[in-house]
Amino acid sequence: MLDFAILGFLRYQPQTGYDLHQAMGSSTGFFWYAQLSQVYTTLKRLEGKGWVTSHIEPQQDRPDRRVYTVTPDGDAALDDWLGTPLTELEPRKELLLLRLFFSGRLDPATTLASLQVLRSLHARQQALYAGPIRDRLAVCFADPDPVARREAICWDATRDFGERFERMYVEWLDDTIARLSHPEEVSGPGIVPGR
Amino acid sequence: MLDFAILGFLRYQPQTGYDLHQAMGSSTGFFWYAQLSQVYTTLKRLEGKGWVTSHIEPQQDRPDRRVYTVTPDGDAALDDWLGTPLTELEPRKELLLLRLFFSGRLDPATTLASLQVLRSLHARQQALYAGPIRDRLAVCFADPDPVARREAICWDATRDFGERFERMYVEWLDDTIARLSHPEEVSGPGIVPGR
DNA sequence: AGCGCCATGTAAACTGTTACATGATTGT
DNA sequence: ACAATCATGTAACAGTTTACATGGCGCT
Numbered sequence: 001m002l003d004f005a006i007l008g009f010l011r012y013q014p015q016t017g018y019d020l021h022q023a024m025g026s027s028t029g030f031f032w033y034a035q036l037s038q039v040y041t042t043l044k045r046l047e048g049k050g051w052v053t054s055h056i057e058p059q060q061d062r063p064d065r066r067v068y069t070v071t072p073d074g075d076a077a078l079d080d081w082l083g084t085p086l087t088e089l090e091p092r093k094e095l096l097l098l099r100l101f102f103s104g105r106l107d108p109a110t111t112l113a114s115l116q117v118l119r120s121l122h123a124r125q126q127a128l129y130a131g132p133i134r135d136r137l138a139v140c141f142a143d144p145d146p147v148a149r150r151e152a153i154c155w156d157a158t159r160d161f162g163e164r165f166e167r168m169y170v171e172w173l174d175d176t177i178a179r180l181s182h183p184e185e186v187s188g189p190g191i192v193p194g195r
Numbered sequence: 196m197l198d199f200a201i202l203g204f205l206r207y208q209p210q211t212g213y214d215l216h217q218a219m220g221s222s223t224g225f226f227w228y229a230q231l232s233q234v235y236t237t238l239k240r241l242e243g244k245g246w247v248t249s250h251i252e253p254q255q256d257r258p259d260r261r262v263y264t265v266t267p268d269g270d271a272a273l274d275d276w277l278g279t280p281l282t283e284l285e286p287r288k289e290l291l292l293l294r295l296f297f298s299g300r301l302d303p304a305t306t307l308a309s310l311q312v313l314r315s316l317h318a319r320q321q322a323l324y325a326g327p328i329r330d331r332l333a334v335c336f337a338d339p340d341p342v343a344r345r346e347a348i349c350w351d352a353t354r355d356f357g358e359r360f361e362r363m364y365v366e367w368l369d370d371t372i373a374r375l376s377h378p379e380e381v382s383g384p385g386i387v388p389g390r
Numbered sequence: 391a392g393c394g395c396c397a398t399g400t401a402a403a404c405t406g407t408t409a410c411a412t413g414a415t416t417g418t
Numbered sequence: 419a420c421a422a423t424c425a426t427g428t429a430a431c432a433g434t435t436t437a438c439a440t441g442g443c444g445c446t
Contacts, residue, residue: 001290002433008297018397028296031289038434040399061443063397082298085309086291089316094226095196095285097353101223102203103277104346111349114280121284150375151299154306157371158292168363176352180345197405213425233406235427256415258425 002034002042003051007070007078010052014069017043027155030162043068051077100176108180115180119173126166133159197229197237198246202265202273205247209264212238222350225357238263246272295371303375310375314368321361328354 009015009023020043021036034042046052051074057065070078096118103111137159140152204210204218215238216231229237241247246269252260265273291313298306332354335347 001288001293004297005293011297016397017399028293029286031287031292033286035435036397037399037436042433044399059397063441065397078297079301082294082301083305085312086294087312087316089320090290091224091228092226093196093288094356096281097226097356098196098200098223099277099281100349101226101353102199102206102273102349104349105342106274106277108345110278117280117282121282125284147300150303153374154295154297154299157367157374158296160371161289161292161367164363164367165360168359172352172356172359176355179348179352211425212427230407231425232408232427236406239427254425258413260425 001032002038003046004078004081005032005034006039006042006046007051007074010068010070011075011078014067016065016067018065020068028158031158046074050074112177112180115173115177119170119177122166122169122173126163126170129159129163129166134163196227197233198241199273199276200227200229201234201237201241202246202269205263205265206270206273209262211260211262213260215263223353226353241269245269307372307375310368310372314365314372317361317364317368321358321365324354324358324361329358 005024005028006020009020015023017036017040021034021039024032024034024039043052043054047054047068050071052068052070054066054068057067059065099114100111134156137152137156140155141149143149143152200219200223201215204215210218212231212235216229216234219227219229219234238247238249242249242263245266247263247265249261249263252262254260294309295306329351332347332351335350336344338344338347
């Protein structure tokens with residue numbers, strides 16, 4: 001999948017592995033991150049497949065840059081991938097849920113402390129999505145070109161997902177912390193009125 | 196991480212690889228799934244580490260069962276893992292967001308069709324969490340033992356997360372579909388009143 | 391003097407998926 | 419007759435992380 005992330009970024013403009021890693025770090029990195037080393041090995045693999053080509057740009061006082069460009073084949077491959085709809089839910093991996101699932105026999109104070117830490121992390125992330133990241137994207141909507149506008153909608157939709165996800169996460173943490181703090185109270189799902 | 200999922204399940208009772216895979220399929224599978232083949236190879240690795248032991252239970256008319264049991268070392272390793280708090284947000288991989296991010300130049304009808312399909316998938320999943328899965332867990336709250344009750348809270352918290360996540364997902368899809376359906380309207384994040 | 395940025399990669403280890411291989415029993 | 423369930427695993431591959439290795443420039 002990193003293949004397509006890289007193709008997508010290279011379609012905006014030819015770039016080096018380093019550039020790509022930087023670009024990801026401030027955009028798709030929130031939902032698709034890769035180590036720098038993986039970017040380099042993936043670029044080499046993509047070049048082998050004929051989806052990208054590279055050339056060296058010499059520099060003084062800095063290491064030379066190897067700049068990658070998408071080939072027509074790579075372009076077609078990306079369009080093909082984007083055009084194929086997802087027809088199944090992809091499996092998720094949520095480390096915290098795995099821990100929590102097996103934490104019932106632990107001292108509740110241990111679990112609660114862990115959840116409190118996470119709460120602050122997610123709250124901070126939510127604020128990032130709702131504040132600076134949102135502001136940075138807002139300017140993209142100024143472009144009158146309809147394609148640029150649609151692009152802005154897509155970008156902001158991914159940000160919006162992040163914001164909602166983190167808000168949901170914090171609310172869930174608050175409620176879970178409350179449930180674990182008062183285990184003597186009836187807090188099962190079967191007793192909630194209206195069901 | 197699968198290591199700890201397996202240890203967790205084996206702590207409830209000694210089981211075979213096949214049993215573990217079944218157990219995961221109806222509980223942790225929603226946030227930590229593994230192929231059957233991976234369960235077998237992981238069990239072998241855990242036995243090498245000395246965290247589990249196995250013995251054969253002969254059966255007539257069925258293949259013999261290799262039943263695994265947690266060793267004291269494995270028990271300690273699981274407690275250790277559960278006791279170490281998470282101090283960073285783990286990176287997420289959200290395939291749909293990656294596609295959507297690069298879908299701005301596509302025909303909007305293609306993107307919309309893809310999102311519509313996903314909407315029905317997530318709505319169905321949400322109904323599962325809110326209905327049958329919730330009901331199945333509700334009985335666990337009947338146990339008067341405080342430890343069993345805390346365990347039930349932890350299990351149900353993971354289900355609750357699933358329910359909220361899917362609800363959030365569907366709401367986000369609805370709003371994103373609406374934004375992409377009317378691209379001529381001003382739908383940027385910078386124009387919403389109150390900000 | 392030391393840290394961070396720019397810029398390249400390789401190698402080893404680990405994790406996870408897909409395909410292959412076997413075979414009896416039970417239900418439609 | 420065919421598919422699903424029970425039950426075991428191996429082998430090849432793909433994807434990802436972590437550690438290693440290099441080196442000049444600019445800032446504090």
